[in-house]
Structures are given as C-alpha cells and as structure tokens.
Amino acid sequence: MFVTTSYDPHPAQLAEARRISAELGGRCLERRRMTLAQLRERFGDADILVISKERLEYHREGRLPLFFHPSTASIRIKRLLNGEPDTLLKLAAIEPGDRVVDCTAGLGSDSIVFSYAVGASGHVTALESARVPAYLLQQGLQAYELDVIGLNEAMRRIEVAEVDHLDYLRGLADDSVDVVYFDPMFRKPITESTSIKAIRGMADDRALSLDAIAQARRVARRIVVLKEHRDSPEFERLGFELAHRSSTKIAYGVIRCT
Numbered sequence: 001m002f003v004t005t006s007y008d009p010h011p012a013q014l015a016e017a018r019r020i021s022a023e024l025g026g027r028c029l030e031r032r033r034m035t036l037a038q039l040r041e042r043f044g045d046a047d048i049l050v051i052s053k054e055r056l057e058y059h060r061e062g063r064l065p066l067f068f069h070p071s072t073a074s075i076r077i078k079r080l081l082n083g084e085p086d087t088l089l090k091l092a093a094i095e096p097g098d099r100v101v102d103c104t105a106g107l108g109s110d111s112i113v114f115s116y117a118v119g120a121s122g123h124v125t126a127l128e129s130a131r132v133p134a135y136l137l138q139q140g141l142q143a144y145e146l147d148v149i150g151l152n153e154a155m156r157r158i159e160v161a162e163v164d165h166l167d168y169l170r171g172l173a174d175d176s177v178d179v180v181y182f183d184p185m186f187r188k189p190i191t192e193s194t195s196i197k198a199i200r201g202m203a204d205d206r207a208l209s210l211d212a213i214a215q216a217r218r219v220a221r222r223i224v225v226l227k228e229h230r231d232s233p234e235f236e237r238l239g240f241e242l243a244h245r246s247s248t249k250i251a252y253g254v255i256r257c258t
Contacts, residue, residue, distance in 0.1 A: 001026040001132075002045050006052040007033065017051050024049070024135060049132070056139060058132050066133065068140025070155070073112035074148050080116070081149055088181075089117050091243055091252050092225050097121040098178040103165035103216070104128075108137050108158065110183060110227075116154035125159045127168055134162035169215035180216040183227040184208055213238050217257055224255040 003021035005013045009031065021028035026049065029039065036048055036059055046061035058066040076086055088110065094100070096119040102111045105126035115124040128134040138160040145152055161168060169180070184207070208226075216224045226240050230251035235242050240253025 001047040001049060002029050002039060002043060003027065003049045003051070004029045004031045004039065006050060007031060009051075010053070013051050013053070020049065020051065020056075024131070056136055058136060066136065068107055068136045068144060070112055070144065070146060070151065071107065071109040073109045073116075074146055074151060076113050077116050077148055077151050077154070080113075086113065086117075087244055087246070088225070088227075088252065089113065091254060092179045092181070092223055094118060094179065099176070100124045100179045100181060101168070101172075101177050101219075102126045102181045102183070103169070103212070104182055104184045105137060105160070106133060106183070108141060108155075108160075110181065111158050112141075112151070112154055114179075114181070115158050116150055120153075120157065123159070124157065125161060125168075127161050127163055127165045129162065129164045131162060134160060138162075166209065166212045166215060169212065169219055172215075172219040174218055175221045176219050178220065178222045180220045180224045181227075182208055182212075182216070182225070208234065208238060210238065213255070217255060220257045222256070222258055224257065226253040227251070228253065 001024065003017050003024070003026045005017050018028050020026070029043065034042070036050070039048060040046060040061060048059045050057045050059060055067050080086055094114065094117045096117070098118045099122060100114045100118060102114065102124065105111050105128045108126050111124050111126040118124060126137065128137055141155040141158050141160065144155060213224065226235065226238065228234050228251060230245045230249050232251070235251070235253040240255055242251060243254045244252045
C-alpha cells in the first residue's frame with residue numbers, strides 16, 4: 001500500500017503521510033502532479049491511502065474510495081433530539097450507562113448512535129478486524145466535526161479495537177456487558193449505500209459462527225442483537241428471534257439473556 005497526499009500538500013500533510021505510512025507499514029510517496037492511476041502504473045501497487053485537508057481516503061483500484069463519515073448516525077441523532085424513537089435503541093432497551101460491544105463496526109454508524117444513547121457514563125467498544133477500515137474509523141471518530149448536538153462527543157467516546165470479534169468476546173468475563181451487537185455483511189446483499197459498497201470486500205465478509213453467538217450470549221447481561229436482510233436464514237440458523245422487519249428490507253433479530 002502507498003500513502004500519499006492531495007496535490008500541493010501543506011507540510012503538515014506530508015508529515016502526516018510519513019507518520020501514517022510508518023504506522024500501517026506502507027510506502028510514503030510524494031504525489032507531485034501524478035494521478036492515482038499514474039502512481040499505480042509507476043510504482044506497481046493498487047492500494048493507495050490519500051491524505052487531504054478534509055479527510056483520509058483509501059483507494060483500491062476498480063472500487064469506490066473508502067473514507068469515514070457518520071452516515072445515517074447524524075440523521076438518527078437529530079431524530080432522537082426531536083423526540084423520535086430509534087428502532088435499534090428501542091429493541092436493545094439502551095439506557096444511559098450501558099456497556100455495548102459492536103462486533104462488526106465497519107465505519108461505525110451504529111456505534112455512534114449507541115454511544116450517544118449510553119452517554120458519558122456508558123461505554124461503546126467498536127470492533128473491526130480489517131486493518132484499513134479500523135484505522136479510518138479510529139482516526140475519523142477523533143477528528144470528524146459535525147454541528148449536531150452531542151454527536152462529536154459521542155464519536156470521541158468510542159473505543160475502537162482492531163480485532164476479530166470472536167477473539168475479543170472470548171476474552172470478556174461472563175455478564176460483563178449489557179448489549180452485544182452484530183451487523184455483518186449481509187449474506188443476501190440489498191441495494192446499498194455508497195459507503196457499504198466501498199467497504200464490501202475490505203471488511204470481514206465471513207458468516208457469523210455459532211461459537212461467536214455462544215460467546216455473545218455468555219458475556220451479554222441483557223440482549224444480543226443481529227441486523228440482517230429481512231429474508232435472511234441467518235436468524236434461524238443462529239437462534240435469533242425475529243423482532244423487527246422494516247420497509248427497507250432490513251430486519252433485527254434478538255436473543256434475550258435475562
């Protein structure tokens with residue numbers, strides 16, 4: 001992987017490129033006036049992380065660029081501020097002070113909403129096993145700014161761990177968190193947002209294992225929640241009770257632990 005900048009970078013961007021390339025084990029290249037296609041042709045790597053004034057963008061040849069954005073989290077938090085309910089928070093019975101583990105965080109939209117709802121007295125851990133999405137998530141949560149009450153604070157509070165969710169769950173004590181949440185890559189894809197299209201093929205796309213669900217049930221005091229396609233056989237295979245079907249073909253299943 002190459003790490004480079006936008007055209008005409010500020011010295012701070014160059015320093016950031018060198019720092020990130022050292023962290024991720026990539027090769028730092030000066031952009032000069034070359035396009036990404038020219039960089040690939042000249043230096044022979046398809047994957048490029050670009051540092052601009054606005055954000056980090058990961059470019060993989062033939063795919064949409066991947067970058068952090070709160071996505072629907074900002075819309076959902078605005079609705080919560082207006083007194084509207086949130087389906088996921090209602091199903092999980094989230095309360096201030098809760099501890100939540102998001103086992104398949106991706107770029108963190110659901111983690112942000114969880115963090116907003118549990119507040120400063122709660123805790124959200126966002127797990128992402130793929131290195132680049134985990135890095136973009138961690139950096140984005142700390143740097144992104146949006147003018148929505150409580151959103152920036154919610155992002156800053158999230159703990160990101162680059163780890164396989166099964167390994168992480170095995171390391172937790174019994175009944176040590178309130179909610180364990182899974183939003184894996186759907187077995188049956190539906191029409192997706194740009195961000196999901198960009199991350200598909202980079203994030204872990206394996207089906208959830210029965211072992212992971214068993215570990216989730218062991219560590220969750222209240223509930224385990226699964227988000228999937230509403231017609232997915234995963235709910236039945238993994239032992240979830242189908243609790244909500246939406247008009248957008250998304251559904252939630254639950255396993256109640258109390």
